[in-house]
Amino acid sequence: MAVSVTLRRCLLALALALPSPLLLAGDWHVALGMMDRGASQPGGLTAFNEDVAREICRRVRVHCVTVNLPFGEILEGLAEGRYAMGFGNFLRTGEREKRIAFSVPLWHSSSRLIARADVQRRLSDATLDSLQRLRVTAVPGSQQHAYWQSVAASRDLVVVPAGSMGEIIGMLRRGQADVALVPVLSAYALLAGEATGEFAFVGPPAADRGLGGGVHVGLPKGNESLRKTVDKALVEMRADGTLHRIVRRHFNFSLD
Amino acid sequence: MPDWTRDGKLRAGWAFVVLALAFALAFGSVVLWLAHDQQRVVETAMRLQDQTMPEIVRHQRLSRNLEQLRQEGERVYAVATPQARQQALFVVTLVASHPSILDHPEARELARRVERFLSDAVRDAGSDDAKLMESYPEWQRLAARLGVLVDDVYIQGVNQAGGDLKDVLQAMEMARAKLFGAMLLVGIFLGVFLWLLHRHLIRPLQRIDRVLSRLHVDCPRPEFHNRQMAEIVSVERAIGELHDALRHNEAARQALENLANLDGLTGLTNRRCFLLQAEHELQRAQRYLRPIAVGMADLDYFKRLNDTYGHAAGDAVLRAFAVLVQESLRQTDLICRYGGEEFVFLFPESTVAEAEVLAERLRSRCADYDIRLPDERVVRVTVSIGLADAGQGSIESALKLADAALYTAKRQGRNRVVRADARPSGRPEHAEPDRQDIDQAE
Numbered sequence: 001m002a003v004s005v006t007l008r009r010c011l012l013a014l015a016l017a018l019p020s021p022l023l024l025a026g027d028w029h030v031a032l033g034m035m036d037r038g039a040s041q042p043g044g045l046t047a048f049n050e051d052v053a054r055e056i057c058r059r060v061r062v063h064c065v066t067v068n069l070p071f072g073e074i075l076e077g078l079a080e081g082r083y084a085m086g087f088g089n090f091l092r093t094g095e096r097e098k099r100i101a102f103s104v105p106l107w108h109s110s111s112r113l114i115a116r117a118d119v120q121r122r123l124s125d126a127t128l129d130s131l132q133r134l135r136v137t138a139v140p141g142s143q144q145h146a147y148w149q150s151v152a153a154s155r156d157l158v159v160v161p162a163g164s165m166g167e168i169i170g171m172l173r174r175g176q177a178d179v180a181l182v183p184v185l186s187a188y189a190l191l192a193g194e195a196t197g198e199f200a201f202v203g204p205p206a207a208d209r210g211l212g213g214g215v216h217v218g219l220p221k222g223n224e225s226l227r228k229t230v231d232k233a234l235v236e237m238r239a240d241g242t243l244h245r246i247v248r249r250h251f252n253f254s255l256d
Numbered sequence: 257m258p259d260w261t262r263d264g265k266l267r268a269g270w271a272f273v274v275l276a277l278a279f280a281l282a283f284g285s286v287v288l289w290l291a292h293d294q295q296r297v298v299e300t301a302m303r304l305q306d307q308t309m310p311e312i313v314r315h316q317r318l319s320r321n322l323e324q325l326r327q328e329g330e331r332v333y334a335v336a337t338p339q340a341r342q343q344a345l346f347v348v349t350l351v352a353s354h355p356s357i358l359d360h361p362e363a364r365e366l367a368r369r370v371e372r373f374l375s376d377a378v379r380d381a382g383s384d385d386a387k388l389m390e391s392y393p394e395w396q397r398l399a400a401r402l403g404v405l406v407d408d409v410y411i412q413g414v415n416q417a418g419g420d421l422k423d424v425l426q427a428m429e430m431a432r433a434k435l436f437g438a439m440l441l442v443g444i445f446l447g448v449f450l451w452l453l454h455r456h457l458i459r460p461l462q463r464i465d466r467v468l469s470r471l472h473v474d475c476p477r478p479e480f481h482n483r484q485m486a487e488i489v490s491v492e493r494a495i496g497e498l499h500d501a502l503r504h505n506e507a508a509r510q511a512l513e514n515l516a517n518l519d520g521l522t523g524l525t526n527r528r529c530f531l532l533q534a535e536h537e538l539q540r541a542q543r544y545l546r547p548i549a550v551g552m553a554d555l556d557y558f559k560r561l562n563d564t565y566g567h568a569a570g571d572a573v574l575r576a577f578a579v580l581v582q583e584s585l586r587q588t589d590l591i592c593r594y595g596g597e598e599f600v601f602l603f604p605e606s607t608v609a610e611a612e613v614l615a616e617r618l619r620s621r622c623a624d625y626d627i628r629l630p631d632e633r634v635v636r637v638t639v640s641i642g643l644a645d646a647g648q649g650s651i652e653s654a655l656k657l658a659d660a661a662l663y664t665a666k667r668q669g670r671n672r673v674v675r676a677d678a679r680p681s682g683r684p685e686h687a688e689p690d691r692q693d694i695d696q697a698e
Contacts, residue, residue, distance in 0.1 A: 108317075108355045184353040188346050196342040197379070204368055205353030212355045253324055253347050256317055 027063045028084035031074045031218075044189050048250040049087035052106065052217075055242060056085070059233040070164055072141035075100060078218045084226065086218035089183060091143050093210050101221045103230045105214030107247075107255035111144055113202035114187050115179040116172055120200035123179070127203045128211075131155060137162045137177035143210045144181040169194065181211075185255070265486035268457065275452070279445045286438040293431040297424055304420045315413025318356045318363055319406050325351045325367055326402040332374050333392055338383055348374055366405060370398055460488040467495055473506040475499075519593040521571055522578035530592030534602045534651045537590070541604065541647060549611035550651070551601040552658040553581075553618075553641045556670040558597035561637065569629045570597075573637055576627040584618040600655065608645045608675050615641045615673045623671060638671035645676075 030053045032046055050066060057064035069077065074088035079099040089109065092102050113131075115123065123131070135158045138144035148159040160177045162168045168180045169190050179202055182190065191199050207213060217234070219227050237243040247255050260270050328351060331344040351357070352367035373395065381388035460483055467478045477499050480492040517529035525533070534550070541548035555561075555577065562570040574597065581591050581599065590602035603611040619639055626634045642661025646654035661676035668674065 110353045110355050110358055112349070112353055184350050188350045191346060192343065196338050200375070201349050201371075204364075205358060207353075207355040207358040212358065253328070253351055254317075254320060256320075 027065050028057055029082065030057070030064050030066045031069045031077050031083040031086040031088070032066055033069065033071045033074055033086075033088040044250060045089065045185055048246060048255075049089075051246045051249065052237075052243070053085060053087055055237060055246065056217075056230055056233045059236065060229050071139055074218060075141060078220055081220045084220070085230065088218055089185070090216050090218045091210060091213055092216055093143065095146075096218075099221060101219040101223070101227050102216035103219060103227065104234050105216055106234065106243075107215050108213065109183050109185060109215045110205040110207040110212035111147075111181055112184050112187050112205045113179045113181055114168075114172070114191065114199055115202045117197055117200050119172075119178050120202050123202050125203075128181075128206050130203075131157065131179065133157070134178040135160050135176070137168060137171055137180045138182065139163075139165055139168075142183075144183070147209060147211060148181065165190065169199070172199065261486065263486060263489065265489050266484055268485040268487045271452075271456070271485070275449060279449070282441055282445070283438065286434060286441060290431055290434050290438065293427050293434060296427045297431070300420050300423045300427065304417065304424070308416050308420050312413045312416050314356060314359075315409050315416065318360055319410040319413065321351050321354050321356055322363060322367070322402055322406045322409065325357075325370060326399050326406070329370055329374055329395060329399060329402075332378065333388065333395065341378060345374060345378055360409070363405060363409070366398075366401060370402065373398060456483075456485050456488070460485070460492075464488075464491055464495065471495070471499060471502070473499075473502045522575055522593050524578050524581075524599070525590060525592045527592060527594055530590060530594070530600060530602070531651060533590055534646075537602055537604050538646055538651050538654075545647075546605055547607040547610075548646045549603040549606050549608045549643055550646045550654045550658045551603065551611055551615050551641055551643045552594070552655060552662045553599045553601070553615075553639050554662055554666070555597040556638045556640055556666075558637070561635065565629060565633070565635065569631075569633075569635070572629050573627050573635065576625070577622065577637065577639070580622055580625055581618060584621050585614055589614070600658070602646070608643050611643050612673055612675055615643055619671065619673055640665040640670045641673045643673065643675045 032049050032053065046068070053066060054064055067083070071088050074083070074086040075090075075096065077083045078086045086100070090096065090100075090102065091109065096102075113126075113128065132155045136148050136152075137160045138148055140161045145159070145161065148157060151157065152159050160171065162171055162177075162180070165182065165186050168177075168182060171177045172180055184205060187201070205212070217230060219230060234243070237246075244254075244256070260267060325348060328344050328347045332341055332348065335341050335344055349371055352371040357363045357367045373391070377388060377391040377395070381391070460480075463480070471478070477496055478492075480489075480495075483489045483492060517525060519526045538548060540546070555573070558570065558573070561573060574593070577599075578591075578593065581601075585591060585601060586603075588604055589606075590604075592600045592602075594600045601611075601615075603614065606614070619641055622637065622639045624636070626636060628634050640662055642658045642663070642665055644654050644657030644661055657676040661674040664676075665672045665674040
């Protein structure tokens with residue numbers, strides 16, 4: 001028995017000491033979040049995530065097979081081990097940590113309220129904590145949706161789920177929801193294509209209560225060598241400026 | 257309680273144990289002292305890595321985002337189209353919403369104010385650029401405040417590392433001084449240790465080595481002084497005892513040798529020793545063709561003297577004759593009590609004629625020599641001597657010739673010296689009475 005335990009420990013130590021590409025041999029299936037169901041948005045955040053994913057794969061010398069998925073399905077796929085990496089703009093929360101692992105922070109985010117301009121004028125002095133008796137929306141599975149659900153009852157809010165990030169603008173326009181709580185970068189992507197003055201931000205940004213902080217790459221739980229490999233690649237990308245060059249390629253501002 | 261001393265002297269083992277403990281204590285203290293500094297360096301470096309560096313990065317990120325906020329605000333006024341202005345305003349909103357700005361109260365407040373000011377300015381101006389530019393001076397004031405904050409945050413970030421680096425530097429300088437002190441301490445201890453080692457161990461051992469290499473029975477007993485180490489003192493004492501034992505053994509050996517080689521009554525060489533030495537002398541003389549002669553002497557009428565005066569008187573006469581022989585012959589001549597009142601001589605480097613001169617001198621002195629007996633009476637004895645050449649043949653054959661000459665001397669009336677013929681034919685054993693018979697007759 002003792003020999004068996006010792007042998008297992010030796011094999012484990014040997015496995016940890018081996019180069020990562022050997023352990024992670026084979027294609028990596030990478031899930032990329034998309035703004036609209038069924039199609040990825042050209043450029044912007046999705047393209048940024050894809051470039052980062054391919055750079056990681058290049059550095060660890062594996063072939064990446066990317067899949068575009070709605071945000072809500074990425075976490076499930078990672079939890080089931082179907083994907084090696086998931087780029088769903090994940091904020092790190094205790095609930096998520098029970099299901100998936102996280103890389104080092106990729107960039108930093110906060111959340112903001114957006115509304116039609118007329119609603120924004122009505123709620124001009126409102127803050128996230130002062131909203132009451134409104135129809136609010138967010139993408140199910142997101143932190144923003146979780147927040148709405150946590151305060152809906154106490155503030156008499158009606159939470160209207162959005163099918164995807166891309167549907168939010170339509171819901172606001174059609175009056176199906178008064179305000180939406182979205183990640184700032186997503187809000188930028190959503191509003192960038194809209195007519196000037198039709199939509200506006202409401203109140204100050206929020207980074208507390210799980211609505212902001214570091215954005216991580218989602219990873220399957222329990223694969224420590226994979227996590228270390230991805231972290232090492234990200235740290236090196238940040239150190240040699242590759243990550244910042246990718247950001248500059250897709251955004252005219254810093255995501256860091 | 258350990259016994260530190262023996263006979264008032266310090267034990268070397270304990271001395272070195274005490275020295276080693278003192279060194280270990282002193283050096284260990286310095287090492288611990290150094291380790292404390294090292295720990296301080298490690299802790300500071302870890303703090304620098306885990307806390308300060310992320311804090312510096314956070315300040316840099318905040319500084320950069322504030323600067324971008326200022327630039328994007330400037331772009332709101334600089335762009336030509338409403339779409340571009342809206343785009344710039346989006347970026348302002350985006351940057352103002354960045355967690356790094358939200359984490360900093362002053363930055364958050366200023367960013368919020370900038371965002372609201374620009375949003376209100378753009379909304380109020382609509383597509384009227386002139387109206388928008390009316391708010392530009394106010395924006396410049398806000399931009400100036402942003403610029404000041406950018407500098408402040410940047411400097412705060414740079415200064416973050418200063419304290420830690422200063423702490424590390426102080427610890428390293430202190431460690432260097434302590435290391436120098438430790439090396440000095442080691443050097444001093446090493447010097448003292450070597451000095452003590454040389455003084456109390458190496459030098460005494462060298463002295464012991466010299467004494468042992470020269471130790472001999474003829475030398476005086478070695479003397480040692482002022483030794484501190486009990487073990488060294490023991491060895492030196494043992495050397496003295498060894499010297500005493502050597503002298504005692506030498507005396508015993510000498511006594512045994514005398515017992516084996518000398519005659520107990522007269523102190524002259526005995527028969528066994530004489531024959532050994534004479535054999536060597538004969539070999540040497542015959543090898544180098546040197547002259548050599550033997551003589552045999554017998555006290556005349558000695559039996560009568562014994563019968564008249566007693567054996568004690570006879571012994572006294574023998575002792576006196578032995579002294580006389582030693583005084584009369586040369587130092588190089590071998591003299592031996594051959595048995596009873598019979599003596600033999602070996603004359604190296606001497607012909608029979610030369611030996612005859614010596615023998616005659618002895619005979620003459622003996623005849624005139626007064627011998628005082630134990631009872632104070634004085635007697636005189638005469639001696640008959642036979643001489644023979646020992647240049648050829650064995651000592652036994654030479655002695656036979658001398659014995660024959662002695663027989664002739666006895667027969668001719670005693671108290672005379674007779675030279676033997678070249679061939680041993682002077683005493684036919686069956687034709688004439690034996691010398692022993694003559695002696696018996698005396």
